[in-house]
Amino acid sequence: MxxxxxxxxxxxxxxxxxxxxxSVEEVDVAPPKAHEVRIKVVATGVCHTDREYLYEAGKGMKLRTFPLxxxxxxxxxxxxxxxxxxxxxxxxxxxxxxxxxxxxxxxxxxxxxxxxxxxxxxxxxxxxxxxxxxxxxxxxxxxxxxxxxxxxxxxxxxxxxxxxxxxxxxxxxxxxxxxxVSTGYGAALQTGKVAKNSTCAVFGLDAVGLAAVMGCKAAMAKSIIAIDINRAKFEKAKQFGATECIDLNDHDKPIQEVLVDKTNGGVDYALECVGEPDSMSAALESTREGCGTCVLAGWTETETMHVQVINILMGRTLKGTYFGxxxxxxxxxxxxxxxxxxxxxxxxxxxxxxxxxxxxxxxxxxxxxxxxxxxxxxxxxxxxxxxx
The missing domain is CATH 3.90.180.10 (Medium-chain alcohol dehydrogenases, catalytic domain)
Known part of the structure; x- marks a missing residue:
């Protein structure tokens, strides 16, 4: 060219x-050096991570160097x-x-x-x-x-x-x-390895969570419970394969207790797509004793998750995933x-x-x-x- x-x-x-x-500015983009490629960007999605690094630095995100x-x-x-x-x-x-x-x-x-x-x-x-x-x-x-x-x-x-x-x-x-989409879809299929006819819960219904729902459907899970505080997302979740949606605001007790009661002991797979410690702990505690798997897909860098050791000792698996x-x-x-x-x-x-x-x-x-x-x-x- x-x-x-x-x-x-x-x-x-x-x-x-x-x-x-x-601020939209005119910038200079230098030619590529060895083992580099210069590309014309045609389209880009706007991710929560982009916004959080800009507006939430220090609140679960490390501060980046600016200008950026x-x-x-x-x-x-x-x-x-x-x-x-x-x-x-x-x-x-x-x-x-x-x-x-x-x-x-x-x-x-x-x-x-x-x-x-x-x-x-x-x-x-x-x-x-x-x-x-x-x-x-x-x-x-x-x-x-x-x-x-x-x-x-x-x-x-x-x-x-x-x-x-x-x-x-x-x-x-x-x-x-x-x-x-790669992150959520892979959290279910690649990292979680969701099994056919299993019961799944997906925490958070932004793009990563909806992709996780789609992954659970692709794995032929029999029950996919989608969880969020925004009911406006439920129709979209069902479009991607959710069999049931739960509004956190509809329950007085912790969501993990709701899920354990609803599924007679807990879900087989929980996919956390929010990136908040309380949601992570709830996802782990919603899984079935002995064989439940919890996959953390929601991104954070500085937060600390609270885990009761007994929940792991009793046979649950806790996994993290990066890019699915x-x-x-x-x-x-x-x-x-x-x-x-x-x-x-x-x-x-x-x-x-x-x-x-x-x-x-x-x-x-x-x-x-x-x-x-x-x-x-x-x-x-x-x-x-x-x-x-």
């Missing part, structure tokens, strides 16, 4: 400081590749990944884990392998959230943090496989194919479509719980006003 090897000027939603609205471009759930097209990149070429449709897959380390070779650590410390710190970001604004380095930064029309990612996907895939739909247990670059293309074959739902998660100039509205919709997933189009950007 004509832009290869050159700095690209484009628009990005920049977080200049915590707890402040994003958020966004990590996206799909796009390869614009150019750096030296030593062999698996990608300009024009490829891709999904950038916050979890790498180098296919060479002991973790990538181990079927029991997906936690590759290639460039991990750097991307967590908002930079790439050489310790710098490829994005700058007004002469200042702007950090890349989780090494991705998809709230930018172009971004640069490591070639081990990128999945090449079906050239026919609609990028404004499959972008959701970059985080939420999928080996990112290896498995995401397979999930795209499942969507293309109409074996996995994505369109149904999307409640709003907005241009980048309205990114702050997407956060407001999320805060008011009026959206499941908002997808931001970076190709249809309104240039009338660069600032919120």
């Amino acid at each position: 004509a832009t290869a090897g050159k700095v690209i000027k484009c628009k990005a939603a920049v977080a200049w400081e915590p707890s402040k609205p994003l 471009v958020l966004g990590h759930e996206a799909a796009g097209i390869v614009e150019s590749v750096g030296p030593e990149v062999t698996q990608f070429a300009p024009g490829d449709k891709v999904i950038p990944l916050f979890l790498p897959f180098c296919d060479a380390c002991d973790r990538c070779e181990n079927p029991k884990t997906n936690l590759c650590r290639k460039n991990w410390e750097n991307t967590q710190a908002g930079v790439l392998a050489d310790g710098t970001s490829r994005i700058s604004c007004k002469g200042q380095q702007v950090y890349q959230f989780l090494g991705v930064s998809s709230f930018c029309q172009y971004t640069v990612v490591p070639d081990t943090s990128l999945a090449k996907i079906n050239s026919s895939a609609p990028l404004d739909k499959v972008c959701l496989l970059g985080c939420s 247990g999928w080996k990112s670059a290896k498995d995401v293309p397979k999930l795209v194919e499942k969507y293309m074959e109409k074996k996995l739902m994505l369109d149904e998660f999307i409640t709003h479509n907005l241009p980048l100039s309205q990114i702050n509205r997407a956060f407001d919709l999320m805060k008011r719980e009026e959206s499941i997933r908002t997808v931001i189009s970076l190709e249809q950007e309104d240039t009338a006003d660069l600032h919120p």
Whole structure:
């Protein structure tokens, strides 16, 4: 492409400081270096994690370095590749990944884990392998959230943090496989290994929770109990496969007691998709003694979960999952194919479509719980006003 090897000027939603609205600015995106790929971001989902790192830093989330471009759930097209990149070429449709897959380390070779650590410390710190970001604004380095930064029309990612996907895939739909849907769906199928004819409970019905419900249905669970405080989500939960929905506000006693009574001893699988300690403890305590499994999929970094040891000693299993247990670059293309074959739902998660100039509205919709997933189009950007 004509832009290869050159700095690209484009628009990005920049977080200049915590707890402040994003500002859509013109930024410079430098060319990719060795083992890096520059992509044109076509669409990106707005995840709870994005909002929480901006507005809830210190409340269950570690403080990131600012200025920062958020966004990590996206799909796009390869614009150019750096030296030593062999698996990608300009024009490829891709999904950038916050979890790498180098296919060479002991973790990538181990079927029991997906936690590759290639460039991990750097991307967590908002930079790439050489310790710098490829994005700058007004002469200042702007950090890349989780090494991705998809709230930018172009971004640069490591070639081990990128999945090449079906050239026919609609990028404004499959972008959701970059985080939420993969996480919840895999929590049920990959990490929890939900069994046929089992009883399941899913705590929290945002995108991750709804994907967990979908995973339980795919595993042919006989009973899928969806739990939330927002009844407006129940119809959507049933669409994804929930057989029953429970409003926490309808009960005076703890939800774990409600579930144990309702299921005559507890559920076989509990999937926690909220990321709050009380919800995690309730999920574990709702599982059946002797063989119950609880999977934690809700994200938090600093909170502490209270666990009574007796609940583990009596035969329950407590598991955590990151990105649903999928080996990112290896498995995401397979999930795209499942969507293309109409074996996995994505369109149904999307409640709003907005241009980048309205990114702050997407956060407001999320805060008011009026959206499941908002997808931001970076190709249809309104240039009338660069600032919120």
